[in-house]
Amino acid sequence: MLGAVEHLVGLQAQDVKAPYVALWSRVAGFDPYELGRMLESREVVRLPLMRDTVHLVSADDALALRPLVQPPIEAHGRGSLGPPPEVDRAELAALARTAFEEAPRTAGELRALFAERWPGADPERLARGVRADLPLMQLPPRAVWRRPGSVRHGLLERELGRPMRPTTLADMVRRYLGAFGPASVADVQTWSGLTRLAEVADGMDDLVRLRDEDGRELLDLPDAPRPGSDVPAPVRFLAPWDQVLLSHADRSRIISAEQQRVMSVAPNGRMPCAVLVDGRVGGLWRVESGAVVVEGFGPLPDDEVGREAAALEEFLRR
Structure with a gap:
């Protein structure tokens, strides 16, 4: 599980349940109580990082990334x-x-x-x-599965018992590409909140440089998988503020402009939760009286969506 958190360079965590849903949608057999235990043991921590938004990351990544996103x-x-x-x-x-x-x-x-x-x-x-x-971090029991807790902050280095040791910007770019590539420099900047990363990317000779349909340069790791469009993508229920929706400047590969407008007018400032169908946003989901309710932007594969909704309901009752 720690490997999944680090592979994604952390998970959006403004909503306390968001990292749990994000990992449930990605990791077979995910146990929310295990992630809660990892929060209590400080293996993973919650703190403001990329774009000054709260993320759940490994302790190592917290110490390495926090200075870079200052x-x-x-x-x-x-x-x-x-x-x-x-x-x-x-x-x-x-x-x-x-x-x-x-x-x-x-x-x-x-x-x-x-x-x-x-x-x-x-x-x-x-x-x-x-x-x-x-550099502050939120302390458990805040965000521990099934354990209520108010927000308490502590100094990151004091609570982890180790000093911050920043990684390089080039390594941060590589970590991003490992999770979200192929991607443009603008995509990396949107994800991180940093600027002037073109200068960093220009000096990285180990990257593969590709072109998308519009001729824009995309960067990727040389050994990264790049599946074709014919590879099936199963239905997935995304978490609130899921990384896959927030980690690119150009989101047209996964969501249309009209759908983005719909998702930007959520009540109470909350982003609606998206349903991916064949790798693109096909609808929204929410919980009403314990039931997962799905609204499609168009026709949906009802059987597959229904099975996934039932599985999510069961998970949220744990």
Whole structure:
């Protein structure tokens, strides 16, 4: 299971159940309680990474990737929603670091700490600045299968007992291609939130360079599988914010522009969950009163979709 998490370079985890559904759809015999145990033992961790969104990754990847994605995380934390000008960011980070070095903290504890030092300042804006300047991870029991838990944050290096050791940008590109290639430089940048990766890719002589139907250059690993269009793709129920839908600038290979518009107007800011049919988005699924309900964008293979929906219902009841 750890190999699957690392192969995908982590899983989107804003929704606490998303990594579980994502792995269920990909790994035969997936046991959600085993992933929960891995969270508790710190083999996998939850923290903001690519695009400053919460991911579930291996502990090794957390320590290797967090320094590389600092620029987009910092950009979000230093924007108009970050700490106001009258708050010294260095002092804010130092105060928060001292608190986290003593023990993990909840949002309420941080608000009380900030209110004492900067009365009247918006504590959420201060918290954004802290999340941008300090490498924090969410701690279990948050997101452990069938175990409720509020959000507590701790310093990544303190909680894992090891220092961050950043990998190279070239290795990050290779890891991405291993999961999502063939892909363009724009795709890698969309996935990572980083920019100027063309300079990195230009210096990587070990990559295969291909062209798509529109003549755009695609990169891939030399030994990566590239199945033809005649290879069957079974029905799959994707997790909320599934990586396969968010990891490319050009998503037309898997979803139409009209379907993207439908999926972008979800209630409560949540992305609808997609159903893949023959490798493309064919519909949406949701849970109503414990039952998986499917709405197709067109005709669906009812028998195959029904079997997969029943299997997902059984999984979600575990």
